[in-house]
Amino acid sequence: MKDCIERVKPYLQQVVKPQRYLGGELNEIKKDWDSVQCRFLFGFPDVYDVGMSHLGLQILYEAVNRRPGLLMERTFSPWLDMEAIMISQGIPLYALESGRPAGDFDCIGFTLQHEMSYTNVLQMLKLAGIPYWAKDRSDRDPLIIAGGPCVANVEPLAPFLDAVVVGEGEELLPELLEVIGRHKAERRGAVDKPRLLEELAALEGIYIPTLKGPVIKKARLKDLDEAIFSLTPLVPYIEVVHDRMMVEVLRGCTRGCRFCQAGMIYRPVRERSKETLLAQARALRDNTGHNEIALTSLSSSDHTCIKEIVEGLTAEFNKEMISISLPSLRANHFSVSLAEEIQKVRRTGFTFAPEAGSQRMRDVINKGVTEEALLATVTKAVSAGWQQIKLYFMIGLPGETMEDVEAIAGLCEKVVYAGTKVMKEQGRKGSLRVTCAVSNFVPKAQTPFQWVGQASQEELKARQRRLKELIKDRRITYNYHDAFTSMLEAIFARGGRELAPVLAAAVEKGCHFDSWTEELRRDSWRQAFEELGMDMEALATRNFDLNSPLPWDHLNYGVSKGFLMYEYNRAQGEMISGDCRYQGCNGCGVCSFTVGDAEENSARGRRKIGENILYGEAVDQ
Amino acid sequence: MKIRICYGKTETGSYLSHLDLARTMERSLRRAKAPLAFSEGFNPHPKLSFASALAVGTTGCREYLDVDLASRLNVKAFSQALEKALPPALAFVAAEEIRENSKSLSAIINLAVYRVRVAVKPEDEDKVIPGVEKVLAASELWRKPKEKPGKKTIPAKEVRGLIRQIAVIQGPEAAAKTYELEMVLGLSTDGQLRPQELWEMIAAAGDFEAAPPLAVCRRALLIEQGGKRFAPMEGVRD
Incomplete structure (x- = not known):
């Protein structure tokens, strides 16, 4: 039977959240299989509820399906209960729209959001009955491709992939699929894979792991305002991680935090205009019925017209009881005013990311936030009524000492005291609650810290323990990340193709859903590395020589290696670098990336500075 | 409004x-x-x-x-x-x-009408109607206590009063050996009986094995008042 949805139905009473496996949501697109030239299956290597919160999926669903010759359907990792049923009943991985087996599609594309999802990619191919090594696949198997932020260093997965989308996919992916469709049409439905891969390699932004060639320049949108955006996104029935409408207010960030991969690979900064955003928000409200809208980006309060956008949205949406959320706010007064404006419907906690406890360390990572600014922001937020603050930190940063770690506890205490003082003054009961969330630094490709090894497991655990000893205040909740998971992330974030056999071995030992802590099979991972003669700790902690080639040198995200080195050196000198939107150009190279853009970007830059002066506070340096 | x-x-x-x-x-x-x-x-x-x-x-x-x-x-x-x-x-x-x-x-809805499609083994084909008849003839019927790990056990309950009608609408169909049963069950804040549970009781009374129903549909929710039955929408116009 072709329709796998019919085949899983008898077992739905035995699994949690059966709706994950049925599709049929509002705004689902079901296209006629035979009316298109290329059928694409988007694979999200995690469960439905995680994948359906991903904005990229919604954008690509629109970008591909709006083309008459193409079709896109969705598939997610089945959770372990359903996976066991599918294996025992011989039901392959299938698409939610048509119920067809994944193997029926011309192309399957996986999004690589984080390293811990890699095993799920392989596991999904296994469930589909498709060989995961690219060399083992025939011309009749679907073409397996990938995209997303982890492509910044895709080498550990390269031997499993036929083609890789480098950079922004909403224009490039449909183009790639059109090439596949034409290729098949010319050959009456057949595929000549070596020829097809050569044809794909001609597209800018497509990396073919089996072809040696010049450096691949990332694909990028020139104008976010005119970019494809889905105004009729899929609306899940079950609760998903982020159950809300999303508008993307801007893309890219030039704050220049030295650990941040997104801040490097999504440059330059491109804004969507207020008019477009408001029109999109209205359409989303009418087409989804969600009661919350999120203004997403790497740093939404950096939009030059954010105040007007927020005012425009609140004026229309507050009376309809639609709340507005602004993730990733910077610690400044302006953020508190924005938050006050938007949280009239439902009030949530306030979250900031100082990332490091000491000023010295914040200078090393170029996080342009001072303790004074943070405390002033907290004071303002608490006087505006908030009583919960969440602070994000990292430990194991390059050059970090135990004193720097201890400063995290100190800063949290200062925040508690400052906030509680305000509450007392206002005659409010209780005290400020602070959550101190500490993650472990993972060096990432295409960042100024790409050459630096991760702190050893022993060091990370010692620093975690030290914080636990120091944070005794009951008003502070301390939580921290699993050091083993961070080590795996570090290994894959900077590893080469030699890691592919490790991934395969781990999957064969049952590893997948590694980001679900209770499913992480530490012993199987250790065995997989040992059997291949690799030392996990050594891989994670190794420093790369500044002059030696890196596994990702052949991918060009626009930010030059020279700039990354320059920033690395400045980090060692504890020197901060300004944001080029408000201060001088740092020469990252992205503006001269495409001929003709430099002038346009500098013109945009001037306009932005002008608008920022209008609101004064937007510049928080 | x-x-x-x-x-x-x-x-x-x-x-x-x-x-x-x-x-x-x-x-x-x-x-x-x-x-x-x-x-x-x-x-x-x-x-x-x-x-x-x-x-x-x-x-x-x-x-x-x-x-x-x-x-x-x-x-x-x-x-x-x-x-x-x-x-x-x-x-x-x-x-x-x-x-x-x-x-x-x-507060007002006190009856639910279900259609339940069930499959039985060929050798049990003739046991369904006697099972239904025995259930309807019983003066009291006890639902077994429900035990769930980690949750409070729901004690056994007398449920005969909740069973208002059982009708065999269709079956058995020659090929599939399926029956379609209509069950009219009382609903009260005090408790309700699920059609699956009633099917198990019919099987127990008829001395055959109850496979889980193939499909269950609640056809109607009704208000029974003074011997008459209304749909909740009908009461709107008074």
């Missing part, structure tokens, strides 16, 4: 939990531009009150929901808008204005 909506839950919808249903309905009402009234407080939510929840896996032909509105609307235009706005999991049946002081659906 208060409005009563009658809707169906399709096969896709049968796997929605009650919370999923509430969320899906709120979004549909928003898309239909219903002027929802909201509760006061920290986390305002619309005032929706549903009739008794359906078990996961059960479809429903005529389910009910009352909604508080902040302003008046044209019921006909709203009905058309809601019909368009409902996702594939739900189907629009009807909408009517109700009095502000109407009693809640859960």
Whole structure:
């Protein structure tokens, strides 16, 4: 039977959240299989509820399906209960729209959001009955491709992939699929894979792991305002991680935090205009019925017209009881005013990311936030009524000492005291609650810290323990990340193709859903590395020589290696670098990336500075 | 203004939990531009009150929901808008204005009509009707206590009074050996009997093995009053 949805139905009473496996949501697109030239299956290597919160999926669903010759359907990792049923009943991985087996599609594309999802990619191919090594696949198997932020260093997965989308996919992916469709049409439905891969390699932004060639320049949108955006996104029935409408207010960030991969690979900064955003928000409200809208980006309060956008949205949406959320706010007064404006419907906690406890360390990572600014922001937020603050930190940063770690506890205490003082003054009961969330630094490709090894497991655990000893205040909740998971992330974030056999071995030992802590099979991972003669700790902690080639040198995200080195050196000198939107150009190279853009970007830059002066506070340096 | 909506839950919808249903309905009402009234407080939510929840896996032909509105609307235009706005999991049946002081659906609905499709082994084919007859002839029937790990055990309960009618509508079909049973079951705040449980009782009485039903559909929710039965929408016009 072709329709796998019919085949899983008898077992739905035995699994949690059966709706994950049925599709049929509002705004689902079901296209006629035979009316298109290329059928694409988007694979999200995690469960439905995680994948359906991903904005990229919604954008690509629109970008591909709006083309008459193409079709896109969705598939997610089945959770372990359903996976066991599918294996025992011989039901392959299938698409939610048509119920067809994944193997029926011309192309399957996986999004690589984080390293811990890699095993799920392989596991999904296994469930589909498709060989995961690219060399083992025939011309009749679907073409397996990938995209997303982890492509910044895709080498550990390269031997499993036929083609890789480098950079922004909403224009490039449909183009790639059109090439596949034409290729098949010319050959009456057949595929000549070596020829097809050569044809794909001609597209800018497509990396073919089996072809040696010049450096691949990332694909990028020139104008976010005119970019494809889905105004009729899929609306899940079950609760998903982020159950809300999303508008993307801007893309890219030039704050220049030295650990941040997104801040490097999504440059330059491109804004969507207020008019477009408001029109999109209205359409989303009418087409989804969600009661919350999120203004997403790497740093939404950096939009030059954010105040007007927020005012425009609140004026229309507050009376309809639609709340507005602004993730990733910077610690400044302006953020508190924005938050006050938007949280009239439902009030949530306030979250900031100082990332490091000491000023010295914040200078090393170029996080342009001072303790004074943070405390002033907290004071303002608490006087505006908030009583919960969440602070994000990292430990194991390059050059970090135990004193720097201890400063995290100190800063949290200062925040508690400052906030509680305000509450007392206002005659409010209780005290400020602070959550101190500490993650472990993972060096990432295409960042100024790409050459630096991760702190050893022993060091990370010692620093975690030290914080636990120091944070005794009951008003502070301390939580921290699993050091083993961070080590795996570090290994894959900077590893080469030699890691592919490790991934395969781990999957064969049952590893997948590694980001679900209770499913992480530490012993199987250790065995997989040992059997291949690799030392996990050594891989994670190794420093790369500044002059030696890196596994990702052949991918060009626009930010030059020279700039990354320059920033690395400045980090060692504890020197901060300004944001080029408000201060001088740092020469990252992205503006001269495409001929003709430099002038346009500098013109945009001037306009932005002008608008920022209008609101004064937007510049928080 | 208060409005009563009658809707169906399709096969896709049968796997929605009650919370999923509430969320899906709120979004549909928003898309239909219903002027929802909201509760006061920290986390305002619309005032929706549903009739008794359906078990996961059960479809429903005529389910009910009352909604508080902040302003008046044209019921006909709203009905058309809601019909368009409902996702594939739900189907629009009807909408009517109700009095502000109407009693809640859960207070008035006291009967549920189910259709249950079941399969039996060929050798048990002749045991279904005697099983039904024995259940109907019994003066009392006890439901076994329900034990769930980590949860409080639900004690055994006498449920004969909840069984109003059982009719064999169809079957057995020659090839598939399936029966279709119609069950009319009492609903009260005190307790209810699930059609699956009644099927197990019929099997026990008929001395055969009960396989889980192939499909269960709640065909109607009714109000029984003075020996007469009404649909919740019929009471609206008095």
